[in-house]
Amino acid sequence: MSDYFGGYAVFVALLLVGGGIVGGGLAANRLLRPDRPTPEKLTTYECGVDPVGGHWAQSYVRYYVFAFLYVVFAVDAVFLFPWATIFAAPGYGMTTLAEMFVFLGFLATGLLYAAKKGVLSWV
Template identity: 85%
Template sequence: MGDYFHDYAVFAALIVVGGAVVGGGLAANRLLRPDRPTREKLTTYECGVDPVGDHWAQSYVRYYVFAYLYVVFAVDAVFLFPWATVFSLPGYGGATLAEMFVFLGFLAAGLLYAGRKGVLSWT
């Protein structure tokens, strides 16, 4: 029973030490940084352009969907590398190859669906 609680004590000690390191870093930053707020520094900065007009602006969702599709397909492409290593092992070749083509079929279907919806057209 002593080993059981010892594991929790080690975990609690790691949490305390980690919190102290993070808190110490933040406190050191607060003490050592220069703090000279001015009116210009407190204004909203938006890509080098001074904000003008209302605080709400409409943006196109198409750009976000395009970026989301890129992330989805880039992350899914990462799964091809482990399959390539398993493909070389004896006894896994045919099944791994079939699974890879099923996976690529799903990716192609998603890309075809996005193309038919007009998401991939930039203008």
């Protein structure tokens, strides 16, 4: 029974050592850094431009949809590369070809749905 908890003791010890290293680094940073706050330093930073207007800004959901579509098709590429490597393996050709067409069919259905909803139009 002591061997069972011995593995956890090593894990807890490593966790404490790692936490101590991170905490020590943060404490050293706090002690060694200069601390001279000015009103100019405490203002909101917006890409080097002085902030103008209120703090509330409205953004379009369309940009997030484009980002989501990009992620979907980037993941598509992640699945295509392993498929291309196993496609030439003996005994897997027709099975992997059929599976890939099913996968590409799901992607095409999603793309057609997005196009039908007007998501793909930029303006």
